[in-house]
Amino acid sequence: MNKSSLALAVALAAIAHQAGAAGFIEDSKATIGLRNFYINQDTRNADAQTQEEWGQGFIFNYTSGYTEGTVGVGVDAVGLLGVKLDSGKGRHNNANSAKYSGTVFPTDGDGKAVDDFSSLGLTGKVRISKTEARLGTLQPKLPVVTFNDGRLLPQTFEGGQITSNEISNLTLIGGQLEHSKGRSSSSSESLSIAGGNGSSTSYKNGQFSNTFYYGGADYKIGKDLLVQYYYGNLEDFYKQHFLGLTHNWAIGPGVLKSDLRYFLSDSDGKNSSVAGRAEGYRSSGYWAAGAADPHRYEVDNRTWSGLFTYTLGGHALSAGYQQVSGDSAFPFLNQGDGATAYLITDRQIGKFLSAGERTWLAEYGYDFASIGAPGLKATVTYLSGDNINATGSDQKEWERDFRLDYTLQSGALKGLGFSWRNASLRGNTTAADQDENRLIVSYSLPLL
Numbered sequence: 001m002n003k004s005s006l007a008l009a010v011a012l013a014a015i016a017h018q019a020g021a022a023g024f025i026e027d028s029k030a031t032i033g034l035r036n037f038y039i040n041q042d043t044r045n046a047d048a049q050t051q052e053e054w055g056q057g058f059i060f061n062y063t064s065g066y067t068e069g070t071v072g073v074g075v076d077a078v079g080l081l082g083v084k085l086d087s088g089k090g091r092h093n094n095a096n097s098a099k100y101s102g103t104v105f106p107t108d109g110d111g112k113a114v115d116d117f118s119s120l121g122l123t124g125k126v127r128i129s130k131t132e133a134r135l136g137t138l139q140p141k142l143p144v145v146t147f148n149d150g151r152l153l154p155q156t157f158e159g160g161q162i163t164s165n166e167i168s169n170l171t172l173i174g175g176q177l178e179h180s181k182g183r184s185s186s187s188s189e190s191l192s193i194a195g196g197n198g199s200s201t202s203y204k205n206g207q208f209s210n211t212f213y214y215g216g217a218d219y220k221i222g223k224d225l226l227v228q229y230y231y232g233n234l235e236d237f238y239k240q241h242f243l244g245l246t247h248n249w250a251i252g253p254g255v256l257k258s259d260l261r262y263f264l265s266d267s268d269g270k271n272s273s274v275a276g277r278a279e280g281y282r283s284s285g286y287w288a289a290g291a292a293d294p295h296r297y298e299v300d301n302r303t304w305s306g307l308f309t310y311t312l313g314g315h316a317l318s319a320g321y322q323q324v325s326g327d328s329a330f331p332f333l334n335q336g337d338g339a340t341a342y343l344i345t346d347r348q349i350g351k352f353l354s355a356g357e358r359t360w361l362a363e364y365g366y367d368f369a370s371i372g373a374p375g376l377k378a379t380v381t382y383l384s385g386d387n388i389n390a391t392g393s394d395q396k397e398w399e400r401d402f403r404l405d406y407t408l409q410s411g412a413l414k415g416l417g418f419s420w421r422n423a424s425l426r427g428n429t430t431a432a433d434q435d436e437n438r439l440i441v442s443y444s445l446p447l448l
Contacts, residue, residue: 027065
């Protein structure tokens with residue numbers, strides 16, 4: 001039993017001892033989320049098959065209250081089950097070991113999608129005043145680590161986190177992660193980044209770490225300005241600093257939201273040495289000197305961006321720009337099985353985070369509640385990236401996304417949601433051109 005499992009067992013034992021205390025049961029909440037998910041990925045310019053999978057997901061969430069007293073304890077749980085509805089071997093498209101799974105489901109020994117997959121995560125929690133400590137299954141949503149929820153079931157992490165709100169308008173967060181359970185997996189894996197996770201060759205050839213430290217602060221200056229600083233460190237791979245600012249400014253009849261982000265990322269541990277990188281502790285990127293460059297595969301990245309959104313009535317118009325500098329691509333926790341980067345350019349298909357890449361973004365969204373159709377929303381996004389560092393000449397890519405959402409506002413099925421997401425990615429990079437459609441039907445049932 002590892003240290004985290006032992007500590008969690010002790011915490012749950014203490015919770016069980018006090019489970020009958022007032023507050024623990026009375027403040028408990030439980031829901032089961034139903035997600036019917038279909039995806040079709042059509043690769044246009046590579047020797048690859050169309051990926052098409054359809055499944056039904058069940059997401060059980062339980063959140064307890066806290067026992068009474070100076071020190072309150074509680075427990076949360078998340079249960080995940082994915083059931084295959086349709087996914088033939090030809091459309092699961094996982095013919096080799098270079099991928100963890102297909103688009104939605106894990107792969108069995110014959111290269112086919114499994115019939116179902118599931119997992120259970122428990123989290124012990126302790127609260128003192130306005131400070132909370134959590135140990136076990138986590139789903140952080142922070143600038144330096146963000147869980148992915150873009151498929152049938154969400155990604156989870158294992159570790160511990162402390163959140164404090166003792167000082168007015170200031171939130172302090174710190175923690176350590178050890179493992180991740182992918183969005184299409186039932187097993188926990190150690191942590192890595194693109195270039196080091198082995199997904200381009202073989203999963204078994206990758207290098208991983210069991211230590212990711214993170215911490216930071218959110219400080220609200222008035223009701224319209226938020227300033228952030230965060231730090232993340234994946235042992236033997238990279239160290240990362242983040243500065244962020246979001247501001248809302250009432251201009252005329254509408255509101256302008258500004259979202260500014262800056263990341264500074266450098267190498268750590270084995271990634272800092274030639275010998276360590278030779279072992280596989282590598283980053284993806286571009287090094288002009290090729291194999292002769294002593295810093296080849298070393299993390300070296302600075303990424304900054306600005307996204308500005310003006311909202312007026314049901315209209316929301318956005319414009320943004322992102323610049324990636326340095327020899328490596330933007331580093332983030334990425335085990336090779338689907339992950340999220342906290343970038344304004346992380347969209348339905350692409351992420352636009354290659355070394356040297358400059359990306360322009362434009363987006364328009366409309367909420368039809370303004371014309372008497374509440375629950376109906378539409379968004380169209382266009383991204384254009386160029387100056388991607390590559391051998392021979394710089395490369396470029398573009399992506400167009402369209403999203404249509406509708407949620408029932410009344411009746412017996414109030415809250416039932418429908419979503420259609422369509423995207424196209426084109427370019428002259430090593431990534432394949434793709435057209436993709438997702439159809440999602442979701443509903444949440446309260447149990448407590």
